[in-house]
Each structure stands twice: as structure tokens, then as C-alpha cells.
Amino acid sequence: MLSLALRNVVRHGRHTALLAALFALASLLFIAGNSLLTHANRTLRTLFVHTITGDFVVAAPSDVPTSLFGATTPSIGELITLPLLSRLPLLTAELGALPEVERVTPLVSGAAVLDLPGRRLTVPIFGIEPAGYFAALPGIEVVAGRALQPGESGIMLTERLVRRIEAETGRAVNLGDELLLTAAQGQRFRIRSAALVGLFRYPVSMDFSDEIALVDAATVLALNEIQRFTPETNADAGGAAGALSGPTTIADVDDLFADVGISDDAVGEANGLTVDDVLARVMGPVPRPTSGDEPVGTSVLAPADAPIPVDAHFLLVRGRVTPAVRDRVATLGGEILSWRQAAGQTALLALLLLIAFNGGFVIFLLAVSLAAANIVLISTYRRTREIATLRAVGAELPLVRRIFVLEHAVIGAAGWLLGLGGTVVLSLLLAHREILVGNRLVATVIGGHRLRLPVDAGTVALCLLVVTAIAAGAVAVPLRQVIRKPIVEAIRER
Amino acid sequence: MNTSTADSPGLPPVVTVSSVHKRYRLGERVVDALRGVSLTIPAGTICAIVGPSGSGKSTLLNVIGLLDTPDSGTIRLEERDVASLNPTEAARVRRTRLGFIFQDFNLIPVLSAFENVELPLRVGQSAKAGRREWVMSLLDAVGLADHWSHRPGQLSGGQQQRVAIARALVNRPGIVLADEPTANLDSATGHSILELMHRFNRELGTTFVFSTHDPAVEEMARSVVRLHDGVVAA
Ligand SMILES: Nc1ncnc2c1ncn2[C@@H]1O[C@H](COP(=O)(O)OP(=O)(O)OP(=O)(O)O)[C@@H](O)[C@H]1O
Ligand SMILES: [Mg+2]
Numbered sequence: 147m148l149s150l151a152l153r154n155v156v157r158h159g160r161h162t163a164l165l166a167a168l169f170a171l172a173s174l175l176f177i178a179g180n181s182l183l184t185h186a187n188r189t190l191r192t193l194f195v196h197t198i199t200g201d202f203v204v205a206a207p208s209d210v211p212t213s214l215f216g217a218t219t220p221s222i223g224e225l226i227t228l229p230l231l232s233r234l235p236l237l238t239a240e241l242g243a244l245p246e247v248e249r250v251t252p253l254v255s256g257a258a259v260l261d262l263p264g265r266r267l268t269v270p271i272f273g274i275e276p277a278g279y280f281a282a283l284p285g286i287e288v289v290a291g292r293a294l295q296p297g298e299s300g301i302m303l304t305e306r307l308v309r310r311i312e313a314e315t316g317r318a319v320n321l322g323d324e325l326l327l328t329a330a331q332g333q334r335f336r337i338r339s340a341a342l343v344g345l346f347r348y349p350v351s352m353d354f355s356d357e358i359a360l361v362d363a364a365t366v367l368a369l370n371e372i373q374r375f376t377p378e379t380n381a382d383a384g385g386a387a388g389a390l391s392g393p394t395t396i397a398d399v400d401d402l403f404a405d406v407g408i409s410d411d412a413v414g415e416a417n418g419l420t421v422d423d424v425l426a427r428v429m430g431p432v433p434r435p436t437s438g439d440e441p442v443g444t445s446v447l448a449p450a451d452a453p454i455p456v457d458a459h460f461l462l463v464r465g466r467v468t469p470a471v472r473d474r475v476a477t478l479g480g481e482i483l484s485w486r487q488a489a490g491q492t493a494l495l496a497l498l499l500l501i502a503f504n505g506g507f508v509i510f511l512l513a514v515s516l517a518a519a520n521i522v523l524i525s526t527y528r529r530t531r532e533i534a535t536l537r538a539v540g541a542e543l544p545l546v547r548r549i550f551v552l553e554h555a556v557i558g559a560a561g562w563l564l565g566l567g568g569t570v571v572l573s574l575l576l577a578h579r580e581i582l583v584g585n586r587l588v589a590t591v592i593g594g595h596r597l598r599l600p601v602d603a604g605t606v607a608l609c610l611l612v613v614t615a616i617a618a619g620a621v622a623v624p625l626r627q628v629i630r631k632p633i634v635e636a637i638r639e640r
Numbered sequence: 641m642n643t644s645t646a647d648s649p650g651l652p653p654v655v656t657v658s659s660v661h662k663r664y665r666l667g668e669r670v671v672d673a674l675r676g677v678s679l680t681i682p683a684g685t686i687c688a689i690v691g692p693s694g695s696g697k698s699t700l701l702n703v704i705g706l707l708d709t710p711d712s713g714t715i716r717l718e719e720r721d722v723a724s725l726n727p728t729e730a731a732r733v734r735r736t737r738l739g740f741i742f743q744d745f746n747l748i749p750v751l752s753a754f755e756n757v758e759l760p761l762r763v764g765q766s767a768k769a770g771r772r773e774w775v776m777s778l779l780d781a782v783g784l785a786d787h788w789s790h791r792p793g794q795l796s797g798g799q800q801q802r803v804a805i806a807r808a809l810v811n812r813p814g815i816v817l818a819d820e821p822t823a824n825l826d827s828a829t830g831h832s833i834l835e836l837m838h839r840f841n842r843e844l845g846t847t848f849v850f851s852t853h854d855p856a857v858e859e860m861a862r863s864v865v866r867l868h869d870g871v872v873a874a
Contacts, residue, residue, distance in 0.1 A: 153755075157750035157751070158750060535748060536748075536763060538707060538746070539734065539740065539759060539763060540732065540735020540736070541735075542732075543727065634708045
């Protein structure tokens with residue numbers, strides 16, 4: 147039977163070629179497109195999980211969809227105030243104790259205007275607890291200077307950002323430089339300074355991630371504290387700063403006064419500066435609490451021995467989400483965000499693209515199916531007499547059906563093989579010849595500027611399944627019609 | 641009851657047709673193609689079914705050959721009532737006990753002469769041993785051994801019909817049914833086809849039943865059934 151089918155495939159050369167070409171095209175698009183997006187998705191996942199989000203994130207419940215970069219939609223600079231996790235120390239301790247959780251580390255999210263020599267730019271800032279953060283996110287590579295130390299105030303920037311700014315301004319950015327961070331919100335703003343302790347690099351460079359600044363959590367909390375500012379806490383905070391932070395605080399205060407002009411510019415860009423703003427700035431020197439310090443504007447005490455900030459927007463978690471984890475998080479007033487939600491727009495975009503591509507592909511497959519069905523319909527009707535002859539000489543119907551289905555499945559598989567071959571050639575071509583994607587968005591979504599096409603085995607297998615199914619399905623319907631005809635009538639047809 | 645019995649006494653009939661009716665409907669129009677046909681065809685004969693156009697020759701051959709079913713009446717092939725056969729069994733009977741030769745040959749165009757002859761063996765998934773030799777010996781018998789690899793399109797009408805005869809015989813059937821096997825051929829070629837039937841009838845004992853318009857061809861049959869308006873004429 148197989149030989150009968152194969153013989154028909156070969157003998158009906160033109161029909162075979164036409165159908166196979168159709169299926170080859172479909173396979174090529176299917177395999178290449180899906181491989182590309184699967185690759186992008188995997189790259190993104192690896193990148194985010196190991197360097198930015200962890201496996202999942204615990205956040206305070208919020209009405210607006212949030213990511214580590216703030217609310218999902220607003221552009222940086224008009225950051226919506228994120229809710230804080232109300233029971234952070236308890237969450238940290240309890241989650242950390244669960245067997246499915248490997249690591250937990252807090253994150254304070256913010257955005258600030260960063261002053262580099264000769265350049266001022268708005269960057270997303272992550273307030274971190276260094277020991278836990280770098281352990282949870284091993285993908286971050288420190289390439290110059292050193293990582294932030296627990297309890298230390300400081301800032302880390304990406305190597306790429308620093309090199310780019312240096313190239314643009316012609317001025318060096320040196321380790322140890324005190325850099326100014328200005329956060330503004332509404333009519334209020336706050337300035338902190340922090341020393342540049344090191345440069346880091348993400349394994350895959352994406353434009354948006356180049357700008358992330360890693361800062362000690364206390365500094366970011368302080369920058370964020372604007373809205374919770376009250377004279378009372380201010381007085382407390384000021385006292386604490388003076389008492390506990392020593393020379394750092396003094397330098398900080400000096401900076402504040404010295405940089406009023408700069409800050410004016412910085413804030414003036416976003417919103418007009420008022421007397422209130424200046425007053426608030428002058429009156430609000432917020433300390434950088436070290437571990438165990440009574441922090442600013444918080445009601446929760448940190449465990450004495452844990453160098454974690456007592457306030458944070460997020461907990462980054464390495465581990466698996468299980469019902470137990472979900473349960474713990476919910477009881478302690480948190481909400482679980484997937485790495486994808488936490489990653490914000492970029493990862494969502496990649497997902498959307500994947501969905502859109504697959505949605506589009508469903509339509510494309512429908513079109514291919516229709517085209518195939520039409521070609522097969524005509525060819526099958528043309529073979530009405532052949533089928534009747536087969537039946538007249540004693541072929542049983544199941545055999546006739548099997549021959550035709552097999553025949554078309556073989557054609558589908560041949561098309562698939564051609565398409566796979568085409569994809570492999572394309573993939574090798576891209577591996578040898580560097581094709582760069584200029585578009586930032588596309589580059590981010592495909593996980594880098596260099597266009598690559600690693601052929602995904604799962605997609606290849608799925609494609610074979612889909613294409614042979616379409617091919618076999620395309621012949622099933624017309625064949626049923628043809629078989630239904632009485633042999634005596636069918637055998638007379640031209 | 642009109643019964644026309646051919647000669648060769650002593651042998652049991654291979655085909656027994658009793659009171660077979662077949663009516664066709666074409667929209668409003670009703671055609672009674674067979675109106676109570678009864679006949680027996682003894683084993684080992686060469687039987688011609690003759691009659692004017694529209695008399696029901698093809699219809700009769702089709703119901704005997706299990707390509708069509710009668711509305712009433714019974715048909716027995718080699719003593720077996722075919723009404724009891726399900727489609728799979730009918731296909732098996734067609735494949736193993738019956739051979740068909742058609743007016744316009746009905747060879748499969750993409751297959752070679754050899755493959756066309758071999759086809760009934762393949763669809764029956766019969767044993768491969770000796771198959772090639774048997775097919776070649778049949779092609780040799782119909783004088784086409786040299787043309788075994790030719791496609792139908794590369795053969796003349798007479799050659800194609802000879803391939804069809806070889807195909808009809810490949811399963812060693814008891815009965816070969818041929819509906820106007822010579823109608824598309826010139827008289828000399830038609831004559832040679834009938835001679836082949838005689839030869840296989842002699843050598844293999846195959847019963848041949850064919851329909852024809854042609855008196856010259858009719859003469860080559862050993863028994864004749866005359867149809868007129870769907871009944872057997874006396
Ligand atoms: N499928 C059909 N549908 C409707 N009428 C049919 C069909 N087949 C045959 N007939 C009618 O049945 C009658 C007998 O037809 P049949 O083909 O058996 O005659 P025939 O003797 O073979 O004629 P011919 O010598 O022209 O081949 C004719 O009137 C024909 O029109
Ligand atoms: Mg006829």
C-alpha cells in the first residue's frame with residue numbers, strides 16, 4: 147500500500163510539486179517564525195529571571211498593573227507611586243523558609259534624574275539589598291569596581307551606559323564619583339548623592355536594560371519618600387541621620403545645598419519649581435539607614451540581624467510558585483507577579499508578538515488549508531475514474547482511503563522537509579553573516595540586535611504534525627464525495 | 641420466465657440470474673432498464689449478450705459484476721446469492737472471482753502496462769512470490785511482453801484492451817465480464833481480442849460474458865443472450 151501511495155506521489159509529479167511547494171512555504175514560515183519567537187521568548191525569560199526579576203515577584207496588591215519599573219504604562223518620569231509591601235519582614239522570613247523557595251530579596255523601585263559628568267538623564271533605579279540581590283540574580287556581571295556591599299550607600303551603572311555617555315560627552319565617568327540622583331513627583335522632589343562603586347553588565351544587551359541603575363535600597367527609599375513626607379517624620383529622620391550616619395550625612399546635606407541650581411534645572415524640566423519645593427528639599431535631608439536602623443516613615447521593624455530594608459515594593463523570589471507559596475503570599479497581603487508581568491512592557495510585548503504571530507499563523511494555516519483543499523479537491527475529482535477502477539477490480543474502501551491519505555501525508559511531509567531545509571539554510575546564513583537589527587523595539591523583542599534563527603525542535607515537530615494533518619485532511623473530504631458515487635457512474639466519468 | 645440456457649451440460653452454472661428488475665430515475669423520468677431478467681450461464685462458456693442500444697446489456701453486466709445492485713430478483717455467482725454480501729465481501733468477490741474488461745479500457749494512466757496488470761494483486765495484498773513472473777506471462781500471452789513498461793498513453797487502443805484482458809485474468813477469476821470490449825476497436829483488432837478470449841477460455845477454463853452490437857463479434861460467442869427492452873427475448 148505504501149508503495150502504491152509513493153508511486154502515485156511520484157507519478158502525479160505536477161500535483162505533488164504544487165502541493166509540496168505550498169506546504170514548504172507554510173513550513174518555512176511556521177518553523178522560522180515560531181523558532182525566532184520561541185528563541186526570543188526563551189532569551190527574554192533567561193535574561194529577566196537571572197538578572198532582573200527572579201522567577202517570580204511578590205508585590206503589594208495594586209489596581210493598576212505594575213512591573214518592577216512602576217506601573218506598566220506610564221513613561222518613566224511620571225512614575226505612579228507603587229504600594230509598599232506592608233509586611234515585608236514577615237513575608238521575607240516566611241517565604242524564605244518554604245522549601246520551594248531558594249532565595250528572596252527585596253527591591254525598591256523608582257526613577258530618578260541621574261547626573262553624570264556633562265549629561266543628565268532619567269533612569270529607572272532599583273533599590274537593592276546587595277547580598278541577597280546578587281545571589282538571587284547571578285546573571286549580573288560586575289565588570290569594573292565592585293558590587294555594592296551590604297549597608298553601604300552607592301550606585302552601580304551598566305558598563306554600556308557609562309561608555310556611551312563617555313563617548314558622547316568626551317568626559318570620563320570614574321569609579322568613586324559621587325553621582326546625584328533627583329527624584330521629582332508632583333511639586334516635590336528630593337536629591338541624594340551616591341558614590342559610583344561599580345559597573346555591571348547583563349548577559350544580553352537590551353537597550354532598555356542598559357539604563358537601569360542599582361542603588362542601595364535606603365537611598366531609593368529616601369528618594370521615594372516624598373509623598374509620605376511630614377514635618378514629624380522629617381524631624382525624626384533628620385535626627386536619625388545626624389545621629390547615626392555620621393560624615394556621609396553631612397556630605398549629603400552639603401550636596402543638597404550645593405546642588406540647588408542643578409536640581410532647579412532638573413526639576414524645572416518636569417514641573418515648575420516653587421518655594422515649597424525648595425523648602426521641602428532643604429528641610430528634608432533623609433538619612434541612609436544602615437542595617438537595623440529605624441527607617442524613614444515606616445511602621446514595621448526590620449529583624450535586627452537582617453540587612454534588609456524594612457520597606458520595599460517588591461520581593462524578588464527564586465523558586466517555584468506552588469499553592470503553598472501562593473497561600474503564604476496571599477495571607478501576608480501580597481500578590482504574585484510572574485517574571486513576565488514583573489518585567490513589564492518588553493516581556494509582555496514579546497508575549498503579545500508570539501500570540502499575535504500564532505494568531506496570524508492560524509489564519510495563514512487556514513488559508514494554506516483552503517488552498518491545499520482546493521488543489522486536492524480538483525485533483526481528487528480528476529481521479530474519480532481511477533478510484534472507481536480501483537474499486538471495480540476489488541479494492542476495499544478503507545484501502546482506497548488509506549492510499550489517498552498516505553499519498554497526501556507524504557506530500558505534506560515532503561513539503562515540510564523542504565521548508566525545514568529552507569529554514570536551516572536561512573539559519574546557517576544568519577549564523578555566518580551578521581545581520582543587525584537597527585530597530586530598538588524589534589531588537590529588544592528578539593533579545594538582541596543580532597538576528598539569529600536557532601531552529602526550535604519542538605516547533606519543527608509540531609510543524610510536521612500540522613502540515614501532514616492539513617494534507618491528509620485536505621484529501622479526506624473530496625475523497626468521501628468521490629467514494630460515495632456508485633462505481634458504475636464513476637467509472638464512466640472522463 | 642424467460643430462461644436462456646447455453647450449452648455445456650453437466651457443469652454447474654457460474655451465473656444464475658432470476659427475475660431481476662432494475663429501474664433508473666432521472667428526475668421525473670423513470671426507466672426500467674431490466675424488467676424481470678432470468679438466465680443461467682454455465683461454467684466454461686463464452687456468452688454474448690446482444691440487443692439494441694438501451695436494451696439493458698450494460699445494466700445486466702453491472703448487476704452480475706456487483707458494480708450495481710438490482711431492485712429485485714436474485715443473482716447467484718458460483719452458487720452464492722450475492723444479496724447477502726456486504727460491501728467488503730462484494731469487493732473481495734470482485735477481486736478474486738470476477739474480472740472486468742471495459743469498453744474504454746479503464747487503465748490507470750500513471751501506471752505502466754505491467755503495473756496495471758499487477759494492480760488487482762496489489763489491492764488484494766496477495767503474496768509477492770511468483771507475482772512478477774505471472775504478470776509477465778500474461779503480458780506475454782496477450783503479446784505485450786515488450787511493452788510492459790509502457791504507459792496506457794503510449795499504447796494503441798487494441799494494445800490497451802489487451803492489457804485490460806491481462807488485468808482481468810490476473811487473479812484467475814471464474815468469470816470475466818466485458819461490456820462492449822471491441823466497440824472502440826477496428827474490426828480486425830476486435831477479432832483478435834475475441835480470439836484471446838477463446839484462448840484463455842480453452843487454456844484457463846475462464847467463463848467470458850461480453851456484450852456487443854457487432855454481429856461479427858456475436859458470431860464468435862458459443863452462446864447468445866438476446867435482450868430487448870429489459871427482458872430476454874425468446
Ligand atoms: N445511471 C443511469 N441513470 C438513468 N438511466 C440509466 C442509467 N444507466 C442506464 N440507464 C438507462 O437504462 C436503459 C438501459 O441502459 P443500458 O446502458 O443498460 O443499455 P445498453 O443496452 O447497454 O445500451 P448501449 O448498447 O447503448 O450501451 C437505457 O434506457 C438507459 O438510458
Ligand atoms: Mg451499454
